[in-house]
Amino acid sequence: MSTEIKHETWSSRWIFILAATGSAVGLGNIWRFPYVTGENGGGAFVLVYLLCVLLVGLPVMICEVMLGKHGRASPINAMKNLAIGAKLSEKWGMVGLLGIVAGFLILSFYSVIAGWSLAYTFYFVTGTMETMGPQSAEAFFNKLTESATSMLVWHSIFLVITCYMVGRGLKRGLEMAVKSLMPILFLMLFGLVCYSAVVGNFGDAIVYLFRPNFSALTGESILIALGQAFFSLSLGMGSLMIYGAYLPKQTPIIRTSAMIGIADTLVALSAGLAIFPIVFAYGLEAGQGPGLVFVTLTVAFGAMPFGQILGTLFFVLLSIAAWTSAISLLEPIVAWMLEGGRLTRVKATVIGGAGAWLLGVFSLLSFNIWGDITIFSKNFFEISEFLSTSIMLPLGGLLIVLFSGWRLKSDTALEWLGIEAKEWKLRAKVLILLVKVVAPLGVAAVLVNSSGLDRIGLKIFSLIF
Numbered sequence: 001m002s003t004e005i006k007h008e009t010w011s012s013r014w015i016f017i018l019a020a021t022g023s024a025v026g027l028g029n030i031w032r033f034p035y036v037t038g039e040n041g042g043g044a045f046v047l048v049y050l051l052c053v054l055l056v057g058l059p060v061m062i063c064e065v066m067l068g069k070h071g072r073a074s075p076i077n078a079m080k081n082l083a084i085g086a087k088l089s090e091k092w093g094m095v096g097l098l099g100i101v102a103g104f105l106i107l108s109f110y111s112v113i114a115g116w117s118l119a120y121t122f123y124f125v126t127g128t129m130e131t132m133g134p135q136s137a138e139a140f141f142n143k144l145t146e147s148a149t150s151m152l153v154w155h156s157i158f159l160v161i162t163c164y165m166v167g168r169g170l171k172r173g174l175e176m177a178v179k180s181l182m183p184i185l186f187l188m189l190f191g192l193v194c195y196s197a198v199v200g201n202f203g204d205a206i207v208y209l210f211r212p213n214f215s216a217l218t219g220e221s222i223l224i225a226l227g228q229a230f231f232s233l234s235l236g237m238g239s240l241m242i243y244g245a246y247l248p249k250q251t252p253i254i255r256t257s258a259m260i261g262i263a264d265t266l267v268a269l270s271a272g273l274a275i276f277p278i279v280f281a282y283g284l285e286a287g288q289g290p291g292l293v294f295v296t297l298t299v300a301f302g303a304m305p306f307g308q309i310l311g312t313l314f315f316v317l318l319s320i321a322a323w324t325s326a327i328s329l330l331e332p333i334v335a336w337m338l339e340g341g342r343l344t345r346v347k348a349t350v351i352g353g354a355g356a357w358l359l360g361v362f363s364l365l366s367f368n369i370w371g372d373i374t375i376f377s378k379n380f381f382e383i384s385e386f387l388s389t390s391i392m393l394p395l396g397g398l399l400i401v402l403f404s405g406w407r408l409k410s411d412t413a414l415e416w417l418g419i420e421a422k423e424w425k426l427r428a429k430v431l432i433l434l435v436k437v438v439a440p441l442g443v444a445a446v447l448v449n450s451s452g453l454d455r456i457g458l459k460i461f462s463l464i465f
């Protein structure tokens with residue numbers, strides 16, 4: 001396989017920050033963060049989440065961007081090249097392969113959920129969403145997920161627009177998308193938070209999000225917070241590695257990664273501040289799970305003044321966030337196919353997109369026609385989600401920090417990060433501690449917990465003793 005192909009470079013460091021923030025900010029922040037916070041008791045969960053971002057998420061992100069920047073290729077070839085350069089086994093390329101497969105799987109079901117968001121945008125624009133009580137909003141949501149045809153249409157539209165941007169290449173596609181979409185997204189979110197502050201019950205939302213009630217916190221919720229940080233920051237699967245590969249040479253990695261982490265966290269908190277005031281003002285259930293934005297907010301938008309406009313705004317926001325993340329899920333596999341030297345970018349994008357589309361069709365059918373087909377009581381959608389986000393992402397992240405912390409020489413890694421040997425003594429030490437010890441232990445804990453290995457282990461333990 002030739003890895004000699006020269007990839008394009010981001011026009012500037014700021015564009016990279018926008019693109020990486022676009023990757024990080026997605027359904028994970030706006031759809032998932034508020035409902036997992038709701039399910040896990042609010043403030044204490046948010047506090048643990050922030051710690052997870054700082055102590056585990058950021059070190060993994062720094063390593064991933066660093067490996068991309070110095071590998072200067074798709075995750076598979078970047079890892080392979082770096083391993084060869086450090087006189088290690090070429091098999092480290094498998095870390096990249098794992099990431100590419102994970103991204104592909106995530107894209108397939110991510111597009112199905114993003115399709116719901118497109119569908120809701122359409123229904124709000126066309127005025128289908130009139131005043132609805134909780135029951136009719138739920139029935140409406142169920143009707144969408146029960147219709148294989150509707151879901152197929154929205155899933156296909158979402159993937160086509162994703163492929164369109166990726167197919168146009170780095171400067172004409174990815175950069176253009178993030179340059180125009182990210183400012184719109186920030187503005188819309190800001191507008192929604194202001195609106196919620198005026199119309200909703202902002203005080204209760206602040207207390208709910210920021211006053212920690214530690215009695216609601218369980219060991220399980222700590223691991224959920226860590227898993228959420230991982231998914232939300234787009235770690236462990238090569239999106240940030242390939243974005244790092246397009247970085248201009250002089251970019252400071254630590255500061256840049258910190259900015260992405262901060263932006264992603266601010267967006268997640270703002271999504272909470274946009275959603276919870278409305279939930280509380282309308283007496284809705286904060287801990288109701290994945291239906292929170294689709295069911296609950298539909299009720300709220302239906303009942304409030306200018307609800308149709310605001311509902312449209314909200315779902316456009318969610319769709320944009322999902323779109324810029326989906327682009328980053330497709331890019332690693334496209335870059336890898338390009339490095340094979342036989343395909344044009346457009347062809348590679350079509351192949352990648354078509355594969356994700358097909359897998360996505362299996363996922364969307366598991367909400368209706370194939371709902372009963374399960375393995376270990378999980379349908380296809382649940383299997384894809386579980387395998388990719390609960391196993392592959394943490395495993396990929398673990399291998400990335402182990403490679404950076406234990407296989408690369410510390411001097412080399414510090415040099416790659418732009419840290420001079422004499423300079424920044426304390427900062428370098430803290431970083432080394434986080435990368436070598438704290439992050440691997442944290443990620444390993446998530447992996448063991450979310451894969452169910454802990455329960456299997458306990459069973460074996462209790463059988464033996």
Ligand code: PFF
Binds near residue numbers: 024106231233240326
């Ligand atoms: N970070 C995205 C979100 O919060 O929705 C999801 C995601 C994108 C995960 C890209 C992983 C990834 F590589």
